Amino acid sequence: MFDAVIIGAGACGLMCAVQAGYLGKKVIILEKNEEPGAKILISGGGRCNYTNLFSTSANFISQNEHFCKSAFSQWTVEDTISFFETYGISGKEKTLGQLFPEGNKAKDIVEVFTQLCEQLGQQILMQSEVKTIDKDADGSFTIQYEQRGKLKTVRSATVVIASGGLPIQKLGATDFGLKVAKKFGLNIINTAPALVPLTVTGKDADWFASLSGNSIFCRVSNDRISFEENILFTHWGLSGPAILQISSYWRPGESIELNLLPKQNILELIEQERKQNGKKTLLNLLSQLYTRKIADALAKYLPTEKNLSSLNKNDLQLIEQQIHYFKVKPAGDKGYDRAEVMRGGVDTNELSSKTLESKKVKGLYFGGECVDVTGWLGGYNFQWAWASGYVIANSLD
Structure with a gap:
């Protein structure tokens, strides 16, 4: 005994x-x-x-x-x-x-x-x-x-x-x-798995896969909570500290929101750059904020070839939406063998x-x-x- x-x-x-x-x-x-x-x-x-x-x-x-x-x-x-x-x-x-x-x-x-x-x-x-x-x-x-x-x-x-x-x-x-x-x-x-990478499938899967290995500081949020840390693009979706954190609060079928520039306002940066060099392209500005790989990839969603001075109201709204409110609907997670813990x-x-x-x-x-x-x-x-x-x-x- x-x-x-x-x-x-x-x-x-x-x-x-x-x-x-x-x-x-x-x-x-x-x-x-x-x-x-x-x-x-x-x-x-x-x-x-x-x-x-x-x-x-x-x-x-x-x-x-x-x-x-x-x-x-x-x-x-x-x-x-x-x-x-x-x-x-x-x-x-x-x-x-x-x-x-x-x-x-x-x-x-x-x-x-x-x-x-x-x-x-x-x-x-x-x-x-x-x-x-x-x-x-x-x-x-x-x-x-x-x-x-x-x-x-x-x-x-x-x-x-x-x-x-x-x-x-x-x-x-x-x-x-x-x-x-x-x-x-x-x-x-x-x-359920918690603190786990999230997968992305469908029409956007190739876009995420093309950025595999790139990391970026983000605010990741849903209706319940938000976290500010790095995210990591992978060939199957998203990982990194902020993604692992939000995964514990994510439920299948829900979307998450990525603020790709949480410490700055993209519209204010554009306005500042316009005054100094209106001929600079949006791609050049984005390349100062992110890796060139990420800047190039954002061309799928943004008019990156335009000069800053030629961006119209609709362009600016789109830029703000995609940089500060980028929506992702994960297909699922990587399961227990990639999870840190169980919920x-x-x-x-x-x-x-x-x-x-x-x-x-x-x-x-x-x-x-x-x-x-x-x-x-x-x-x-x-x-x-x-x-x-x-x-x-x-x-x-």
Whole structure:
């Protein structure tokens, strides 16, 4: 018997094991992969954007926008920073509050947890795939798992589901957490890929493909929210930070709007240039604002061959529309294998916001990505993982 069996050696599960160890509780982590922290290791290009300085509940999507407030009050961004600094990892802000380990790599983040688990006597069993979780008559759980071809069992009064979401299959991602929740009668909020590139098909597909590899700073928006960061044209559509951000708020059939010049007004620039050199073509002006490839491509939509002095009222309206209100109707997204995280998951109404324990099943906890709490791009989802792991550890009986 252990104080808890944790399913998943990702960010939430590892933090939960360490925090439980600080409190003198013995846990065992069952992980199907060959090494712990698979998603940590690839995050941020192998550098791990492990939190965000500006993280608040407003940076998360959930059916209950207030649910994560309790966890974030128990484990703050400052707690995350202090925790890693204690073990030799100091943060360096990149952009927009994104904190990366200065002089360290993602593997150093994982090593903090594996070394602490060893010191605290917490077991991590790799290549251990959980097959069944059953609630026994005495209220405890029996967990059956397969390790290197052999079926084994372990019992515990508490089970922590920290098995992540559906992205990324090649890292061992499955719907295990959702299946467990359904088995025990918990409601699931419909899931979908989030922080994911968007695809463009149809008559405009070739235009986007022709710009593949070009990046531009934009304001990307829909009726609900907007983000100002770079977008990246690809041979299948759009990617880049601003697109990944808006994808979490995008729904199939909707359009998004691109402001291709969010910091300036194109009509004012044209008027200024007219006074200095009215013979300059619109193409030359656009080439000063964008790469030549993008400027040339805009000829499909704009009278780029005209001199600035010869642009009429209709021309100016068209230019303003296409530069500041460029409409795109994505055909879809690139799916879970290209998504950073999953949207939706275990319904927060099924869980205590203070402890993350199931309201229906005593001793069953859910944390991290499998819960209906989805953060923005830039370290927010790690902050939720650390916080939920800490909350669960401190709630164990």
